Amino acid sequence: MTSEFPHTPPRKSYTFSDAVNAEIRRAAATGIYDIRGGGTKRFLPHFDDLLFLGASISRYPLEGYREKCSTDVWLGTRFAKKPIHLDIPVTIAGMSFGALSGPAKEALGRGASAAGTSTTTGDGGMTEEERGHSKTLVYQYLPSRYGMNPDDLRRADAIEVVVGQGAKPGGGGMLLGQKISDRVANMRNLPKGIDQRSACRHPDWTGPDDLEIKILELREITDWEKPIYVKIGGARPYYDTALAVKAGADVVVLDGMQGGTAATQDVFIEHVGQPILACIPQAVKALQDLGMHRKVQLIVSGGIRSGADVAKAMALGADAVAIGTAALIALGDNDPALEAEYQKLGTTAGAYDDWHEGKDPAGITTQDPELYKRFDPVLGGRRLKNYLKVMTLEAQTIARACGKNNLHNLEPEDLCALTLEAAAMARVPLAGTDWYPGKGGF
Amino acid sequence: MSKQTFDLAAQGLRELNSTLHALNGQTNQTAWDIINPKGSHAIAAGLDAPIDVTVHGSTGYYCAGMNKHATVRIKGSAGPGVAQNIMSGAVIVDGDASQYAGATGRGGMLVIKGNASSRCGISMKGINIIVHGNIGHMSAFMAQSGNLVVLGDAGDALGDSLYEARLFVRGSVKSLGADCIEKEMRPEHLELLAELLRQGEADGKARPEEFKRYGSARKLYNFNIDNADAY
Numbered sequence: 001m002t003s004e005f006p007h008t009p010p011r012k013s014y015t016f017s018d019a020v021n022a023e024i025r026r027a028a029a030t031g032i033y034d035i036r037g038g039g040t041k042r043f044l045p046h047f048d049d050l051l052f053l054g055a056s057i058s059r060y061p062l063e064g065y066r067e068k069c070s071t072d073v074w075l076g077t078r079f080a081k082k083p084i085h086l087d088i089p090v091t092i093a094g095m096s097f098g099a100l101s102g103p104a105k106e107a108l109g110r111g112a113s114a115a116g117t118s119t120t121t122g123d124g125g126m127t128e129e130e131r132g133h134s135k136t137l138v139y140q141y142l143p144s145r146y147g148m149n150p151d152d153l154r155r156a157d158a159i160e161v162v163v164g165q166g167a168k169p170g171g172g173g174m175l176l177g178q179k180i181s182d183r184v185a186n187m188r189n190l191p192k193g194i195d196q197r198s199a200c201r202h203p204d205w206t207g208p209d210d211l212e213i214k215i216l217e218l219r220e221i222t223d224w225e226k227p228i229y230v231k232i233g234g235a236r237p238y239y240d241t242a243l244a245v246k247a248g249a250d251v252v253v254l255d256g257m258q259g260g261t262a263a264t265q266d267v268f269i270e271h272v273g274q275p276i277l278a279c280i281p282q283a284v285k286a287l288q289d290l291g292m293h294r295k296v297q298l299i300v301s302g303g304i305r306s307g308a309d310v311a312k313a314m315a316l317g318a319d320a321v322a323i324g325t326a327a328l329i330a331l332g333d334n335d336p337a338l339e340a341e342y343q344k345l346g347t348t349a350g351a352y353d354d355w356h357e358g359k360d361p362a363g364i365t366t367q368d369p370e371l372y373k374r375f376d377p378v379l380g381g382r383r384l385k386n387y388l389k390v391m392t393l394e395a396q397t398i399a400r401a402c403g404k405n406n407l408h409n410l411e412p413e414d415l416c417a418l419t420l421e422a423a424a425m426a427r428v429p430l431a432g433t434d435w436y437p438g439k440g441g442f
Numbered sequence: 443m444s445k446q447t448f449d450l451a452a453q454g455l456r457e458l459n460s461t462l463h464a465l466n467g468q469t470n471q472t473a474w475d476i477i478n479p480k481g482s483h484a485i486a487a488g489l490d491a492p493i494d495v496t497v498h499g500s501t502g503y504y505c506a507g508m509n510k511h512a513t514v515r516i517k518g519s520a521g522p523g524v525a526q527n528i529m530s531g532a533v534i535v536d537g538d539a540s541q542y543a544g545a546t547g548r549g550g551m552l553v554i555k556g557n558a559s560s561r562c563g564i565s566m567k568g569i570n571i572i573v574h575g576n577i578g579h580m581s582a583f584m585a586q587s588g589n590l591v592v593l594g595d596a597g598d599a600l601g602d603s604l605y606e607a608r609l610f611v612r613g614s615v616k617s618l619g620a621d622c623i624e625k626e627m628r629p630e631h632l633e634l635l636a637e638l639l640r641q642g643e644a645d646g647k648a649r650p651e652e653f654k655r656y657g658s659a660r661k662l663y664n665f666n667i668d669n670a671d672a673y
Contacts, residue, residue: 032665145546145565148527150488150508177664189548189567189586190605194663197603199584203564204504204523204542213483217504217523220459221488 034266035174037099037355037365039167039258039302039325044275046258046303047312049422050415051431055403062400069396070406072116073320075297076158076227076250079219083227083250084136084158086320087116088392089407090310093255093301093324094140094160094231096122098175098184098196099262099355101372102129103380104364107331109133110377111384115392120160120322122262123173123198125187126152133381138229141218143172144198146188153222158251160229161215163202163240166259166302169233169273173198174263179358181367208243215248229253234274234302237282245287245296253322254283256302260325262365263356276302276313278425284317293317294408307394314395315410316426330387331380332362446471450485451478458485462512465491481521486514489531506533509550522559525552528569534643541578544571547588553642560597563590566607572642582609583619591638593648601656605663609656610635612648621662627655 012018026034055061062069076083092112097105099122106129112119118136121127125147131137139156141148153159164170175184175196185192205214215228230244231253244252256276261269280300287293300313301322313321334342336349341361345352355365363375399407402414416431417423423430424437448458458476465471474495479485483502486495489512497505500518510529519537528547535543538556545561547569554562554571560578563571569588576594583599585607595613602619608631609622618624635650662669 145527145567148546149529149548150490150510150527153508191663194605195665197584199565203561203583204526204545210503210522213503217484217487217507220455220484221508223460223463224456 035176035263035356036266036269036353037261037263038269038353039260040270040273042270044258044303045277045419045421045425046275047277047309049277049418050312050426050428051418052311052315052398052402052414053416054401059403061403062405064397064400067400068405069399070408071392071396073297073408075299075320076229078250078292078296079224079248080158080227080250081223081225082157084118086118086136088388089314089320089395090115090304090388090391091117091138091299091320091322092119092327093259093322094120094122094138094162095324095328096124096173096175096262097127097130097187098122098124098179098367099365101363101366101375102127102183103372103375103377104328104331105130106133106377107375107380107384108327109137110381111327111330111388112136114381114385115388117388118157121156123162123175124184125149126156127187129377131155133377140231142198143200143202144188144196145203146196146198150221153218153226156226158227158229159218159222160231160253161211161218161249162231163211163244164233164235164255165231165261166233166255166257166273166276167261168264168268169235169257170200171264171268171272172200173261174356176263176356176358179356179367184367208247211243211247219248227251229299231255233257233259234276234279237274237279238286241283241286241298242290245290245292249296251297251299252283252287253299253301254279255322256300258303259301260328275425276300276304277422280313280316280318281425281427287317294319307391307396308398310391310395311398311407311410312415314407315412315414316428317412319408326387327384328364330384331364332375332383333360333364335362338362444471445473445475447475447477449477450482451480455482455484459487462486462489462491462493462495465493469493479518483521486512489514492531500537509533519556520554525550525569528552538575539573543573544569547571551641553644555643557594563588563607566590570638570641572638572644574642574644574647576613579616580619582607582622585609589634589638591635591642591644591653593644601658603662604656604658606658608634610638610653611656612653615654615656618656621659622656623659625655625657627653631655 073089113135119134120138138158177193227250229251230249232240234256257273297319299320300318360366363372415428479499481502487507490510492511502521504523506514515534520539522540523542525533526545528550530550532551534553539558544552548567554573557575558577562577562581566585572591579597582601586605592611596615599619601622632650
């Protein structure tokens with residue numbers, strides 16, 4: 001008789017999904033949190049949730065292939081004697097030699113220089129590969145101070161004081177022993193093969209008043225020539241931006257939680273920080289409230305993938321953007337052509353994130369000579385240049401459609417939001433309305 | 443060669459540092475007196491010439507930061523971060539030093555005739571630091587290499603998360619930080635210490651045999667879950 005009653009099909013819990021249960025089992029088996037590279041993998045409100053309105057009768061467009069649309073940008077015009085001029089507003093974010101191979105750093109320099117933009121060092125000092133191949137190089141000043149020296153400060157084109165990064169605001173760095181080759185160890189004054197922890201706070205300053213004095217010192221050492229950037233993670237962008245400006249920054253670099261890292265705890269990547277969409281308007285508001293918008297330039301990063309993302313970030317008020325993960329993909333990271341090798345590592349193309357283990361079959365996030373010699377820095381540089389050019393062309397296409405002859409003329413009024421969340425975060429109207437959550441009058 | 447005098451209150455910081463940077467080793471102006479420092483920050487920061495600079499008074503933050511080749515003597519006390527990231531040369535403080543003295547220093551020598559505050563030698567990377575008095579808490583945190591010599595006492599959490607730096611303390615140590623242990627003082631360490639005391643203008647004040655040596659247990663060099671309670 002029981003067969004007459006409908007059978008309840010097996011039902012899995014949304015809360016205790018397969019992925020959640022797998023992580024519980026992994027934690028129980030190993031006793032250690034999951035460490036990985038990259039940025040957040042969760043769904044977040046993003047630039048995809050914004051659309052450009054384009055031009056029609058109320059605004060007229062520029063001819064797509066004929067009329068000028070400028071893309072260049074000046075960075076560091078507030079105090080630096082030698083501000084930076086870039087042909088395009090897409091820069092390469094800080095990624096360390098150590099996290100990346102020497103040839104990968106060379107490729108970033110080649111590609112960026114060919115496209116007329118800058119690269120950035122990382123938590124491991126400046127290498128000849130990147131200085132030699134980067135026309136414009138930003139030198140990061142990090143809590144670890146690995147490899148820090150006044151000669152490299154002076155041969156940099158700008159200095160970026162790193163307070164935080166989007167993947168882990170409030171966290172330090174980690175480079176596990178597997179990637180500490182003789183060369184990496186020597187650059188960092190540490191023994192080969194040990195885990196290298198980079199502190200989360202700077203060793204010789206704490207609050208914003210100290211930072212102001214630290215920036216003064218860096219300017220004095222470099223005779224006030226270099227633009228000084230301050231990089232912050234997407235924690236409290238309004239206040240952090242205001243304090244960076246108060247401390248004397250020429251440029252604020254704001255990295256949302258989609259921004260990548262070489263290695264950090266998965267729980268940190270996925271649960272700390274704010275999406276870049278929510279960060280930009282807060283930072284722009286801080287600059288506007290201080291009367292410093294466009295005087296202190298704003299570079300934003302974290303999940304920038306296309307010219308549409310570039311245009312949307314700039315319409316929200318950024319002066320430029322930075323890419324990290326996207327640049328690595330352009331070089332060949334996670335390429336399906338390497339699927340067989342990813343399978344051997346227990347993963348699949350598009351999901352590979354164990355960059356800290358140094359086994360990257362693409363030869364990018366490794367210090368193993370057998371792996372990194374597979375990577376051709378000349379070809380990699382060409383691919384990156386192509387990608388940067390495409391992003392720029394795409395952004396120009398959109399800007400012209402909005403009637404703008406300069407990417408910096410894009411404005412929030414060119415945008416609408418597809419979702420309430422995006423409208424609230426980006427502070428642009430929900431499509432079909434003149435309203436966004438939080439706007440006065442409601 | 444004549445001794446140059448620079449009145450910081452009258453001529454300003456920018457003029458001072460640009461003047462000293464311009465020397466660049468190609469000069470006969472090798473001796474400088476800086477008067478009226480009045481606690482200014484970044485005095486003599488980024489020097490890159492074998493010159494002798496004497497600051498007559500106390501300094502603010504980051505005096506002699508990133509120094510190369512020069513000898514900077516402070517006839518007073520030093521604010522936070524004195525000789526931070528020093529590469530070579532020497533910095534001598536006749537008085538006391540505030541926090542982060544010698545932070546991340548990669549070479550050269552820092553001598554503090556008085557006491558040093560917290561985080562002395564934090565993240566040091568090759569510098570030799572000789573403190574005639576006491577040092578505060580969290581000194582030599584994450585210290586990578588170089589030598590820290592303390593004729594007096596050390597505060598809490600000395601050498602926390604230490605790497606390969608050597609710490610020599612003559613007096614008491616309030617507590618040791620994670621992974622920092624007392625180590626055997628071998629003949630080569632006594633020899634090294636004698637030389638450091640001599641260089642640090644302290645050879646008449648203490649004998650190497652009076653010190654204890656501290657260093658890394660190297661248990662935290664590669665993450666192991668069984669050591670998580672150490673943090």
